[in-house]
Amino acid sequence: MPELPEVETVRRTLAPAIGAVVASAWDSGMGLHVHRKPPRKKLRALVGATITGVRRHGKYLLVDLDRDRTLLVHLGMTGRLLIAAPAAPRAKHTHLVLELRDGRSLRFVDARRFGQLDVIEREREREHPALAELGPDPLTHGIDVAALHRRARARTTTLKAFVLDQRVLAGVGNIYASEALWRAKLRPTTRSNKLTAAQAARLADAIHEVLRHALDHGGTSLRDFVDAAGTEGENADYLWVYGRAGEPCSRCGTRIRRIVLQGRATYFCPTCQTP
DNA sequence: ATCACGACCTGGAGGC
């Protein structure tokens, strides 16, 4: 579900929560993200704190509060971070509720529990294991083509896996990896060490364009994704290859193919994405 | 160190 454009859409729609004060904290106690339980004690320390802003790095949301505290949220595959109206019924699979003094609440709902929650000290956030190794965010920092090329040359993995590596660029996921490679006319199975400088420039441009375009359409909602207000994104209508196996490539008419790379569905055009 | 795989979960879709 949530890649950079979706998470950024959530970030923007969380703006109405800024200035609200946390009245109480509740968590489900269930394990999230490979047995890690919600940090109950640290969540309780948020009671009385004011939400001062919401940032994002790659697919991670950083809800800033005063007292030097930041709520770290990763949506995993099915996670939703919602601003709920007063007295709204608690949805199934709700794992965190921060009641706000004005009656609304901030809720984290995640059916598959692949999401992550933590409370960290803002001063030391770069030391957090989830954030420590993240590469630059393509939309907020831009993409350094020379650095991208250098990194690609040093690896032998597929371009698809390279683009998905959050240490290289933070925020590209399975949908936009396929989309960007199609746009750059590069085959997902090509080894990254074969990337030329010109191709690296094309790839950087394609990644930026694909993410920007998706963000402009409120993200891609295939099944679960909604913003903080519960609204779906429109970008699913604009995908070039993802989920379109058997349909004609919009550039050359060849049937789009689906393959599996490292266990993930990968879509490409066998004609115009050169090996 | 790098690479590719399986595990972690629930639910929806489609076949019978």
Place this chain on the structure above:
DNA sequence: TGCCTCCAGGTCGTGA
């Protein structure tokens, strides 16, 4: 209606 299998926007731990 039910049961079964397959699939899903992510990340992490393992063993080669």
